[in-house]
Amino acid sequence: xHLTGIDYLIILIYFIFVLGIGFxxxxxxxxxxxxxxxxxxxxxxxxxxxxxxxxxxxxxxxxMAASGAKYGIMTSHFYWLGAIPAMVFLGIFMMPFYYxxxxxxxxxxxxxxxxxxxxxxNALGFAAMTLFSSGVSLYALAxxxxxxxxxxxxxxxxxxxxxxxxxxxxxxxxxxxxxEVLQFFLIVLGIAPIVYIGLEQVGGWAGLVxxxxxxxxxxxxxxxxxxxxxxxxxxxxxxxxLGFVLSFGYWCTDFLVVQRAMIAKNMSAAQxxxxxxAFPKMLLPFIVIFPGLIALxxxxxxxxxxxxxxGDGRIDYDLTLPMLLGHYYPTGMLGVxxxxxxxxxxxxxxxxxxxxxxxWTYDLYQAHIKKxxxxxxxxxxxxxxxxxxxxxxxxxxxxARSFNNIMDLLQLIFGFINAPLFATFMLGMFWKRTxxxxxFWGLFMGTLGATITHGLTVAEGKGGWLGNVHEFASGMGHxxxxxxxxxxxxxxxxxxxxxFTKPKADADLKGLVYSLTEKRVxxxxxxxxxxxxAAVVLVITTYLNYLYW
Amino acid sequence: xxxxxxxLLFIIGLFLTLIGAVVFGTFLFGPDDxxxxxxxxxxxxxxxxxxxxxxxxxxxxxxxxxx
Numbered sequence: 001x002h003l004t005g006i007d008y009l010i011i012l013i014y015f016i017f018v019l020g021i022g023f024x025x026x027x028x029x030x031x032x033x034x035x036x037x038x039x040x041x042x043x044x045x046x047x048x049x050x051x052x053x054x055x056x057x058x059x060x061x062x063x064m065a066a067s068g069a070k071y072g073i074m075t076s077h078f079y080w081l082g083a084i085p086a087m088v089f090l091g092i093f094m095m096p097f098y099y100x101x102x103x104x105x106x107x108x109x110x111x112x113x114x115x116x117x118x119x120x121x122n123a124l125g126f127a128a129m130t131l132f133s134s135g136v137s138l139y140a141l142a143x144x145x146x147x148x149x150x151x152x153x154x155x156x157x158x159x160x161x162x163x164x165x166x167x168x169x170x171x172x173x174x175x176x177x178x179x180e181v182l183q184f185f186l187i188v189l190g191i192a193p194i195v196y197i198g199l200e201q202v203g204g205w206a207g208l209v210x211x212x213x214x215x216x217x218x219x220x221x222x223x224x225x226x227x228x229x230x231x232x233x234x235x236x237x238x239x240x241x242l243g244f245v246l247s248f249g250y251w252c253t254d255f256l257v258v259q260r261a262m263i264a265k266n267m268s269a270a271q272x273x274x275x276x277x278a279f280p281k282m283l284l285p286f287i288v289i290f291p292g293l294i295a296l297x298x299x300x301x302x303x304x305x306x307x308x309x310x311g312d313g314r315i316d317y318d319l320t321l322p323m324l325l326g327h328y329y330p331t332g333m334l335g336v337x338x339x340x341x342x343x344x345x346x347x348x349x350x351x352x353x354x355x356x357x358x359x360w361t362y363d364l365y366q367a368h369i370k371k372x373x374x375x376x377x378x379x380x381x382x383x384x385x386x387x388x389x390x391x392x393x394x395x396x397x398x399x400a401r402s403f404n405n406i407m408d409l410l411q412l413i414f415g416f417i418n419a420p421l422f423a424t425f426m427l428g429m430f431w432k433r434t435x436x437x438x439x440f441w442g443l444f445m446g447t448l449g450a451t452i453t454h455g456l457t458v459a460e461g462k463g464g465w466l467g468n469v470h471e472f473a474s475g476m477g478h479x480x481x482x483x484x485x486x487x488x489x490x491x492x493x494x495x496x497x498x499x500f501t502k503p504k505a506d507a508d509l510k511g512l513v514y515s516l517t518e519k520r521v522x523x524x525x526x527x528x529x530x531x532x533x534a535a536v537v538l539v540i541t542t543y544l545n546y547l548y549w
Numbered sequence: 550x551x552x553x554x555x556x557l558l559f560i561i562g563l564f565l566t567l568i569g570a571v572v573f574g575t576f577l578f579g580p581d582d583x584x585x586x587x588x589x590x591x592x593x594x595x596x597x598x599x600x601x602x603x604x605x606x607x608x609x610x611x612x613x614x615x616x
Contacts, residue, residue, distance in 0.1 A: 006575055010568050017564045024555070046557060182561050189565065189600060193593045332575035333593040336568060 001148045001326040007335030014339045015163060017182070018346075022167030022175045032378040035172035036358045037104060037263050042174070044269040046181055048276040051260040052284070053180035055083075056187060057348025058341050059140055061288055065324075066317035068292020069299075069307065071231045072216030073548050075292070076285040080219070081243045084282055084541045086251035087274040088534045090261070093514070094252055097429055098262055099270040100511050105262075106255040107363040113428050113512045115436040116367065121443055123363035125417040126255055127356055131389065132413065134352035135396020141345035142397065148322050149338075157397055160342070164350045165390040169383060173358070176350040177260065183343040184280075190340030191287050193333060194324050198294035202301070211297045219548045232474025241480020245487040249418035253425050256355040267520070268528075275533040282541055295320045353389040360385050412454060419483040420446025420490035427494050432506065432513045438498030446490025453485045558611070562604025569597025 029035045042050075067075040103109040107126065111119035142156035167175045202208055208217055215222045215229055222228045223235040233241075251257060251274070261273035298305040305327050308319040325337040361382050366373070373381075424443050427434040455466030459478030472478040510516050526532050573594030 006571065006579070010571055013564070013567055013571070017560070021560065024560075178557055178560075181557060182564065185561060185565060185600065189593070189596055192596065193589060196592065197589065328589060329593075330575075330579075330589055332572040332579065332590040336572060336593060336597070339568075 001322070001334070003149060003334065003338070004331040006331050007338065010332075010335035011339050011342065014186075014343065018163060018167055018179055018343075021178050021182075022170035025171030025174045025178065028174065029170075029172055029379075031375050032361070032382055033375075034174070035379055035382045036354075036361060038172070038174040038177060040263050041265050042177065042263050042269075043265060044272055044276060046177060047260050047264045047269060047273040049184045049280070050177040050180040051257055051273050051277040052281050053184045053347060054257045054260055054351045056184065056284075056344060057137055057351075058144075058344035059137065059348070061187060061191075061341070061344050062140075062144075062318060062321050064285075064288040065292040065295070065321035068289040069296045069315070069320045070292070070317045071229075072212065072293060072296075073219055073285075073289065074216075074222075074229060074231055075289045076219055076544075076548065077238060077242060079281060079285050080541050080545050081238070082247040083251060084278050084537060085243070086247040087278045087281065088537055089248060090252045090258070091271050091274040092530055092534055094425070094429060095261055095271045095274070096267065096517065096520070097512060097514075098258060099264070099267050100517065103262075104362050105358050106253060106258055107359055109512075110424075110428075110439070111363075111367070113509070114434075114439040118424075118436060118440045118443060119363055120367070121440065122417075122421060123359050123367075125413070125447070127359050127364065129413050129417055130256065130352040130356040130359070131392050132396055134349045134356070134389070134393040136400055137345050137348040137352070138393055138397040139400035141342070143401075144322065144341070147319075148326070153401070157394060160346055160349070161390050161394050164346050164353065165387060168350050168353055168357075168390075169386045172382065172386075173259075173263065173354045176347070176354040177263070179343070179350060180260075180347045183340075183347040186336070186340040186343045188287055190333075190336045191291065191321075194328055194337075195287060195290050195294070197328055198291065198298070198324070202294055202297045208293055208297050211300055212293065216293070216296070217548075219545060221549060226473040226477055231476055232472070233477040233480060237477050237480040237484075241477075241484050245419050245422065245483040246415065246480065248426075249420075249422035249483065249487070250414075253421045254418055255359060256351055259355055259358065268524070271530045272528070272533060275530055275537060278537040278541075282537070282544060291324055292317075292320050295324055349393060353386060353393065356389050357382055357385045360389075415479055415483050416447050416450040416486060419450060419486035423487045423490035424494060427491065427498070428513070430514045431498075432509055432515055433498055433503050434494060435498045435501040435503045437501040438494040438496075441497050442490040442492075442494025445493040446486045449489035450482050450486035453482045457481070556608050556611075558604050559608035562601045562606075562608060565597050565601030566605060567601075569594050569599075569601050573598060 028039070033039055064075060064078070098106070098109060101109055101112055103112055107119045107123040110122055138157055138160060141160055142153045145151040145156045146153050167179065199205070202211065223233070223238060226232050226234050261270050264270040264273050295305070295307055299307045308316045308323050310316045325334060329337050361378055365381055366378065370377070420443055423446060424439050428439060452466065454463045456464070456469045457472060457478060458464035458468050459472035460475045462475065463478065472481065506516055572590050576588055576590035576594055579590070
């Protein structure tokens with residue numbers, strides 16, 4: 001792939017705008033709330049687009065195209081099953097507590113509802129996860145551009161990290177969020193032409209159905225057994241593992257995405273953020289997954305586009321989208337496509353660093369190191385943490401270069417932390433009898449249970465470091481099973497211990513538990529009410545599942 | 550104009566318009582880049598310009614509504 005001056009001009013314009021946004025927003029950063037929470041003042045359209053962009057990093061964009069080529073339209077389960085229902089649940093049932101409690105972070109909700117040790121356990125795990133994730137984003141960007149364009153690894157790392165540091169240091173969370181919104185438009189407009197041209201070349205959806213095996217163009221029909229589909233999962237693993245535990249665990253409790261709703265300007269906007277976001281989210285498979293299907297169809301047609309191969313002759317699915325960009329895009333749109341990838345890598349990094357920043361400053365530093373500092377002090381801590389967070393991300397990126405399995409480790413941490421956490425939140429928000437002791441030990445045992453399950457089961461040569469009780473057909477099925485175990489153990493332990501320990505008084509739980517919180521009735525048009533939005537979202541999503549049955 | 554720099558809708562619209570102009574300009578003045586029957590830069594540049602200019606127009610319309 002060869003870039004010309006025009007492509008570099010487009011990338012330069014992007015960098016100028018990104019830094020410019022940081023400078024423009026800087027003047028608004030008057031206190032720690034402005035820097036770490038955007039002053040809780042952002043309008044709905046910004047929070048909604050940032051909400052989905054926070055989960056639209058380049059690994060997702062590249063990964064979904066790769067999965068589309070490897071697994072077919074079944075990959076859409078990550079959206080139509082594994083995201084939309086959870087986003088609806090978050091908006092309708094959980095945002096009133098997150099926003100209404102005035103918690104500044106997800107861990108802070110835990111200290112209000114339960115106690116300090118539960119908050120700290122979650123905060124430590126989340127902080128580690130975000131730093132790893134940020135570093136892996138940086139590493140993946142550097143490797144991709146080294147492979148495609150021959151850019152030196154160190155240059156990519158330092159350039160990207162330097163720009164992210166500049167705009168997040170200047171404008172804090174607002175800067176990161178504004179750039180996420182910019183990234184959304186870049187990704188959609190940068191990749192949509194490939195989908196249009198590719199579908200034209202393969203004969204539309206009918207052409208895809210004709211040229212690909214039936215299992216690649218069906219979402220539900222081949223879920224009867226693990227061996228009947230390329231994903232290697234069955235219906236129960238998909239529905240419970242992805243559709244319930246992992247999906248709700250991520251979309252309802254991961255502070256990186258929930259933070260984007262918590263910074264909305266009022267409760268109504270906060271509740272509607274994930275609901276409004278669900279509309280573009282349900283259409284994203286056509287942008288990010290279809291390129292994979294198109295690439296596979298072109299490969300099978302035997303024309304001038306072929307999927308790239310690794311050294312051992314296997315298809316390198318991760319290069320599907322970059323190869324399509326290189327194949328279809330001339331100078332000009334090539335610059336736009338690559339800028340979209342750069343934007344998504346950098347936004348992914350910025351999102352993780354700003355989430356880490358809030359959790360470190362409020363849930364670890366303020367909670368344990370300096371409880372009574374002035375607001376100027378916490379603003380200074382926030383800015384220093386930005387710099388430290390980026391430096392640690394750079395260090396993690398170099399660590400990832402030395403240890404190939406760091407990405408596997410990240411996926412594990414992700415599953416171990418989010419899966420049990422949802423059980424804690426479900427019981428905490430909807431059962432006032434849940435006690436602090438129950439919550440902490442449930443979370444601890446859920447995480448431990450996930451670790452042990454990983455140690456006793458194997459998939460694709462990974463896991464089984466304690467023994468081999470069962471081998472799964474695929475890494476995905478393995479991950480779903482671990483998530484189900486983590487959730488179940490956390491749920492049962494939390495329930496059991498709560499029954500034998502003393503709960504907080506009702507007066508202390510007002511606004512934190514469903515049964516003790518006044519239900520608001522808004523004076524808005526029917527189509528602005530959360531339930532109406534949710535109903536429309538679910539109807540359309542159900543229809544999409546039916547359409548691609 | 551300084552107030553517009555506070556408006557994210559305007560900033561993103563301006564960005565998309567700028568790069569759309571670069572891409573569309575490459576189609577108009579650059580070497581022939583026909584792929585199938587579609588000029589990729591014409592398609593992509595048009596989309597960028599359309600969305601960008603719409604966002605800029607919407608930002609000015611919002612201002613008129615507020616005033």
